[in-house]
Amino acid sequence: MEQGEGDFLTALAAAGGHHLKLGGKKGKCTDELGEIRQSGDDKLFLYIIGKVDGKTQFNKHFHQLLKYGAKTLKLPKKIKFSKEFKQQISNKYSLFWSLKDLKNKQNEIRDFLSFDWQPDSILLSVIKSLLIAGDAIGSAIPNVNEYIKGKKKKSLKNWITENIQNTLDESKLQQVIDVRLAGHQLRPFQIQLAQSPVRVTLARAGCGTGKTLGAYNWAKSFAIGRKLIFCYPTTGTSTEGFLDYVHNQLNSVLLHSRADVDLEMATTGEEGEAGEGHNEGAIKLESFKAWGKESIVCTVDTVLGWLQCNRRPLYCFPAIAQAAFVFDEVHCYDDRLFGALLRFLEVVKAPILLMSASFLPWQKEAIEKAVGEPIEIISGSKEIEAQARYRFYYEEEPDWSRVEKELSAGGKVLWVCNQVNTAIDVYRDAKARGLNAVLYHSRYRYEDRVRHHRDVVDGFKQDEPILAIATQVAEMSLDLSATLLVSQIADPAGLIQRLGRLNRRYCGRALDALFYPDEKVGYPYSEKQLNDGLKLIESFKGENGQRDLAQWLEDSDTRSQPDTQSVLLDGAWRTYPTSLRKEGFNITVLLEQDLATIKLLPAKEIPRYTVPIPAKNYHSWDKYKFYLIAPTEIWSYSPELGAKTN
Incomplete structure (x- = not known):
């Protein structure tokens, strides 16, 4: 069949990976080009032709689909088929591939894509991301009028356009700053951040020196007409940052795996840290909240997880693609997380502010190399840090x-x-x-x-x-x-x-x-x-003082080896999610003693009962709703002391 202008293999790889199951499984590379599921027959039948009024012609549904595709992709109206294709379907009412044929074709495609194809990795990553985000919102919100109850009816296309175009202006950011200052003046360090002459700025300052307020002042210069995404290392710090600065001040959203629980408990003065959880539908709907917000406060995983094909950042990609970014507490990043930050700096040409109590010499060198252009380092108040x-x-x-x-x-x-x-x-x-x-x-x-x-x-x-x-x-x-x-x-x-x-x-x-x-x-x-x-x-x-400690750390011979591998950028045709961070000592579980209660709860309430425990001898445990179940004979629990082994 005819092909329109464009890169067919890029389109093929993007389409093939849009379910995040191409080339990997359970976070590991397998190079499998899809999964063949047998259902009692060893052949795959392609019903593309049939008889109508005694005449052999294309199946009407197949023909309508071809016409729709040709029109949408602006292909020639007249559909032409190759001689090889015509020979294949002549005198047949269907095409079929045997199981052996399917496996051979899989191997041929995989080998070609792996050895003979050199894609534009950045273009491919953007196309994959937009396709996944578009497919997700199309399936999760089939009727946008139900999603935005009480508002004027509008098409999904118009809803997307309006939400994506909702960005910050200076007056809104000034409101955040004024509320936080409570009549005081900005410190020179905070003013200097807004005056940075470069796209990527490093704010080097200790605890309690006002980095966060300085970041919102920086945003007045770099986030106007964009969304502002503020990334914290943990869900606890992101929740506190959201409540302290933008909650009820900006059109904002707190976005992490247990944000709903945190904010509900914040209404009674209770906020804390979170872990993982939620089903696919919940992740999609939560991610779409970011599309229409001016300010997004989240864990760093919500942004950098994009590089490892994590679902939430892929669903958030339309918001990520037009944002300015603040990454806080960079010194706390492990080797995989810091490596992901370096790749992000390498490919994303947006305004970015990195904040840390200290930047080691090798980190500064790696950041500057990744950015590929001059960076600015602005230090906190010398007087405060010298106290x-x-x-x-x-x-x-x-x-x-x-x-x-x-x-x-x-x-x-x-x-x-x-x-x-x-x-x-x-x-x-x-x-x-x-x-x-x-x-x-x-x-x-x-x-x-x-x-x-x-x-x-x-x-x-x-x-x-x-x-x-x-x-x-x-x-x-x-x-x-x-x-x-x-x-x-x-x-x-x-x-x-x-x-x-x-x-x-x-x-x-x-x-x-x-x-x-x-x-x-x-x-x-x-x-x-x-x-x-x-x-x-x-x-x-x-x-x-703080300055003494930061200088000691910067003068030390400490050096790490960041892991910069990215499934999205390096995997070519492969599209599967893997871990953004180094594997830790803990796994997140439910306690067997809580199961009777949990089974009566809606899915969004289950995270209340999750418990992190050491990752030992858990491989034979049962599961419930994505979580392992810690057996009562091994783990007991006290609300005062927590979980402990028997």
Whole structure:
């Protein structure tokens, strides 16, 4: 048959992969060109011709489809067929391929696409993304009038156009800034961000220096006429960023896997971190919220996951394609996440602001190489970062007497452990001593974790003394200012994050940080990471500030090897989702003891009951609605302490 102008193989690869099942399975490359499902017959019949009034002619439905395709693609009105095609169908009422024929044809196509085809990877990635997004909204919202109840009827095409064209103007961003400033003035650092002369800017500043407000001021120069997508490393930080800045200020949306749960609980003052979950239909409908919003607050996965063919960013692609981006806490990215950021910087030519407490020399070099044009590094206030905030002490055992003394003086103590079990032991010890202690870690049901999160945050706002015992979840998700920090030794970047919660709202003098060792080498920190953390602590005597810590980290010989592989950009014809981040120690499960309750709930409520647990010996467990079920004989649960092994 005739072909119109264009790249047929690009169209073929995009169409073949639009269900995200081409070339891979369960996140792994298989090079399988589709799956052949047998249903009792070993032949595939193609019913394209038949007899009408005794005459052999094309099946009318097939013929109508060809005419529609020719008209839509602006092909010649007269449909011509090759001699080979005519010979194949002569004297037959159908074509058929045997199972062997199908497999041979699959192999031929795969081999040709793999070895003889050199596509334009960026063009192909854009076409794939638009096709997947278009197919998704067409199937998820067949009647747009039902989706936008109470509004004037409009076609899906008009709805898409209006939503995509909904972008920011300066007055809306100024409103966000004015509300946050509450009558104060912008700091010079925040003003400089808006004056950056380049497309990609790096904001290097410590905790509590006003980076986020500076980012919205930057957006006044770089996001006008665009959507603004603000990317945080975790769902907890994205929820807090949404509530603190744009909720009820801009036409905005919080977009991550448990945003609905977070916002519902935020109405009662309860917000927290999230994990995964939701079915396909829910992901689509949530993703379409981004199309019409001016501001989108999300986890970094919602944007960078595009490079690994993750569903949510592909469904959000029309919004991503016309946005300005802020990536916060870049220093927390693992090798896969940072590698994805580098590829994003390489191919996406949009205004981008990267924010971090520090940028290591090799990171700055890699970023500049990926961007391919000059970048600007703007540092936070030297006066704020030079303030003497910390005094370090290292002992072989934690000093309970120092903790009790601080609490007796009305202080706020944050104690950070490296493992959940260690945190539970410290909490039990604190309760036995009669102290006002709260426990916060990741191994709770999600709704319980949100409550523990709020207990910590609210406790630090009260006048009463409080001891909060937490794990690494404290490093980013807790916006609080402790008067004493107790911590096990961890990797240097983690220790600096923990110190960001001590004297966060500077009290005018240095406060104590007490450190003690972690004997459990390898989980989660390697021996080298623990040794490097100890070197950091022992390097400083007397009083120290954020600038000192960032400079130590930047002067260290720490270097990683970012993983820049991308299924979308490197996979050519392959289109399948894979992990954006390095595999962690945990998996997200439901508890067997909760199943009876869960089965009575709508799907969107199930994330309330999810629990992250160590990924051990789970391969034989049953599943319910995308989640593994942790057996009762192995895992028990307490709303106070969380999940633990029996």
